[in-house]
Amino acid sequence: xxxxxxxxxxxxxxxxxxxxxxxxxxxxxxxxxxxxxxxxxxxxxxxxxxxxxxxxxxxxxxxxxxxxxxxxxxxxxxxxxxxxxxxxxxxxxxxxxxxxxxxxxxxxxxxxxxxxxxxxxxxxxxxxxxxxxxxxxxxxxxxxxxxxxxxxxxxxxxxxxxxxxxxxxxxxxxxxxxxxxxxxxxxxxxxxxxxxxxxxxxxxxxxxxxxxxxxxxxxxxxxxxxxxxxxxxxx
Ligand SMILES: [Mg+2]
Ligand SMILES: [Zn+2]
Numbered sequence: 001x002x003x004x005x006x007x008x009x010x011x012x013x014x015x016x017x018x019x020x021x022x023x024x025x026x027x028x029x030x031x032x033x034x035x036x037x038x039x040x041x042x043x044x045x046x047x048x049x050x051x052x053x054x055x056x057x058x059x060x061x062x063x064x065x066x067x068x069x070x071x072x073x074x075x076x077x078x079x080x081x082x083x084x085x086x087x088x089x090x091x092x093x094x095x096x097x098x099x100x101x102x103x104x105x106x107x108x109x110x111x112x113x114x115x116x117x118x119x120x121x122x123x124x125x126x127x128x129x130x131x132x133x134x135x136x137x138x139x140x141x142x143x144x145x146x147x148x149x150x151x152x153x154x155x156x157x158x159x160x161x162x163x164x165x166x167x168x169x170x171x172x173x174x175x176x177x178x179x180x181x182x183x184x185x186x187x188x189x190x191x192x193x194x195x196x197x198x199x200x201x202x203x204x205x206x207x208x209x210x211x212x213x214x215x216x217x218x219x220x221x222x223x224x225x226x227x228x229x230x231x232x233x234x235x
Pocket of ligand 2: 157158159160161162164165166190
């Protein structure tokens with residue numbers, strides 16, 4: 001198993017770690033492809049985002065405002081969106097088996113997403129995981145243009161100044177150590193609150209550049225192997 005960056009602290013204390021809260025990003029982590037990108041590419045106008053990017057970087061427009069402007073161009077019914085996601089998003093290898101293993105081993109598993117409830121609920125339900133808890137935003141898809149519905153996520157995050165997954169995590173973690181699994185920008189801030197981080201793609205690049213410890217993964221079998229070893233071989 002590859003280990004990215006510095007070794008993670010919990011590696012040295014396997015006897016003390018038996019149960020994790022395993023928090024998993026949805027788009028590009030559970031799915032192979034980001035469903036927001038798929039939806040905009042098929043039903044909307046991606047140039048809106050590109051046009052607003054300089055304003056977002058300069059702080060004149062929030063990420064949420066830019067996303068709403070982008071999704072206002074998405075003209076599709078919920079059924080059309082779900083049909084696209086079912087056909088094109090894909091599920092990362094080993095995900096369903098991983099959740100079964102994790103729960104049987106006594107871990108809590110939860111999805112933390114910046115995506116949309118209607119899409120996540122459909123995907124998890126079709127995988128037989130309709131009871132897996134998740135936090136996300138939502139979208140009201142319509143042929144007249146889509147309206148995004150933002151969850152509260154408490155106050156804006158003091159660290160990243162956005163509605164942030166850190167809030168969702170702090171609300172549910174209790175005393176449990178956290179293993180976080182993700183791939184993108186929305187996972188950056190919350191990673192700092194996790195005890196163990198599994199990362200791929202853009203998130204892995206960002207963590208590597210910052211010399212932050214993480215374990216790279218490509219499928220959920222990798223994650224399971226690593227967690228099993230961390231728990232000192234208790235399976
Ligand atoms: Mg993602
Ligand atoms: Zn944050």
